[in-house]
Amino acid sequence: MHAGATYAVDSASLALALAAGASRAGEWVGFAGCTDFGAEAAAELGIELARTVLVPDPGEHWLEVTAALVDVLRVVVLRAPAAVDERTAGILDSRLRTRSSVLVVHGDWPRAEARLSLEESVWTGPSSGTGQLTERRARVxxxxGARPPQRADLAWPGVRRADTSTQDLRRVSPMGAW
Incomplete structure (x- = not known):
């Protein structure tokens, strides 16, 4: 991901996976408006909870809260409460460029650098129906803009697989290395 840019995603797990890359690299990450944030799922993906700021429901102050997080964190994940207009997006875009931060928006965003969506998703694990899932592979x-869409495979660790190395996840990541 490029510093100063906004990325729109269509799934909470994809937003978590993008934030996990920065967290594994030692960066602080933040989540605003993510009322369904799952700490256990985040930790299993590699997000260091001790370096995570969570504002689950900023309410009507979501723009101010997000701007404050952008001021101090490398990556911020946002689920805006409503449609965002061009002017509001421009305010955050300017701040992102100034602070060299990245905004990952779960939902639509008028000025997104790129839009990422899950096309296919397959879990692996026990074949008999008992036990724990071990890995999720997805086509992203x-x-x-007007460029032809790109597709790449991404792998998430499953339950209790947070020890997966950053290098392994980079290899299949559509966004490249942090």
Whole structure:
């Protein structure tokens, strides 16, 4: 992901996976408006909870809260409470560029650098129906403006697999290394 840019995603797990890359690299990450944030799922993906700021329901102050997080964190995940207009997006875009931060929006965003969506998703694990899932593989579609969409495979660790190395996840990540 490029510093100063906004990325729109269509799934909470994809937003977590993008934030996990920065967290594994030692960066602080933040989540605003993510009322369904799952700490256990985040930790299993590699998000260091001790370096995570969570504002689950900023209410009508979501823009101010998000701007404050952008001022101090490398990556911020936002689920805006309503549709965002061009002017509001421009305010955050300017702040992102100034602070060299990245905004990952779960939902639509008028000025997104790229839009990422899950096209296919397959879990692996026990074949008999008992036990724990071990891995999730997904095909991610990346759309950037008028360019043809790009597709890449991404792998998430399953339950109790947070020890997966950053290098392994980078290898299949559509966004490249942090």
């Amino acid at each position: 579609v990346v759309r950037r």
